[in-house]
């Protein structure tokens with residue numbers, strides 16, 4: 001396979017990255033089989049579709065993002081990797097773009113065998129015959145569910161002829177998501193790139209913030225910078241939340257106006273070869289923090305720094321969360337929003353109406369990436385190569401009990417992406433300032 005036809009090269013990953021992943025999965029599969037579908041486009045309105053986003057497991061295993069495709073891996077087989085793809089149809093391709101076809105699946109994506117999708121019902125029983133277990137996530141695609149069900153039924157019917165259906169179906173998460181959780185050197189490079197693009201976009205958004213502008217104009221600046229610098233688009237709906245909109249965690253309506261004296265929360269991510277960044281910054285609309293805003297900002301910033309300082313191999317996401325929480329709760333007491341002994345406030349979760357989410361989520365091909373956070377009922381130890389966000393916040397909703405007027409409507413979240421290294425953390429998102437004066441100085445520097 002030449003380099004330019006290796007999907008790893010297309011994704012900016014080292015040559016053979018996807019083949020190496022499949023080799024690890026095949027080793028873990030043993031006598032089992034794995035079936036994963038690429039998914040199909042989702043309707044936006046009537047006959048218009050959303051931009052196709054391939055299933056993350058399918059992409060992680062193949063580097064291929066073609067609608068409808070199906071992968072079968074068979075542990076222990078001489079030709080373990082089979083792909084089913086849409087057949088070449090020049091007339092259809094004139095409307096919807098080129099398809100790789102079965103030949104392209106072999107030549108460009110390293111499949112041992114590839115068939116037109118229509119042959120799935122015919123070939124699947126053969127491919128699953130004799131596997132101990134089938135790793136398969138049902139309920140994602142009715143068509144694929146039906147193909148698997150029929151294949152298993154056919155094998156069961158032919159047991160007298162020596163066929164054998166897999167004895168159990170298990171969710172592929174257990175095997176695949178454990179492997180996806182710890183990133184390879186190539187994946188870390190892809191995540192650094194996504195983080196860098198995200199930082200450029202968020203910085204461009206901050207530069208567009210000014211009283212009188214609309215949230216959507218800031219969103220446009222963020223997303224234009226993503227595309228300008230090579231991202232494939234936003235990883236998730238960009239959040240630009242002025243004033244009290246920031247107290248809604250996933251606000252992405254972005255149709256409000258930015259008022260003088262308000263804070264603006266931007267939470268955005270660039271998608272780059274399907275790896276994602278995720279950054280939040282909160283900035284003063286007119287480039288100057290009011291004293292109450294600054295007081296809350298500094299607490300959230302200290303919480304973020306304490307959480308990042310807690311990242312190292314052997315620590316846990318729970319410990320990272322606890323580090324942020326201790327600072328936030330102490331800060332809420334200092335501001336007069338909570339009162340009582342720290343231990344008790346933590347134990348009773350008295351802070352919950354001001355900080356209602358966790359500090360971290362895994363980051364990778366999915367923005368909220370896969371992999372268990374607990375093992376054996378306890379938070380699992382971090383290991384080098386795990387990548388996650390650190391994103392404490394304080395949300396002092398207007399009308400919330402015990403919130404004095406100067407704090408009412410403030411929503412502040414600060415979020416960076418970190419990778420666990422051999423002895424600590426690498427912050428991937430240094431490209432956009434976070435210190436209050438530095439980030440305030442960037443506000444409004446772009447355009448009329």
Ligand code: MG
Nearest residue numbers: 267278279415
């Ligand atoms: Mg975020």
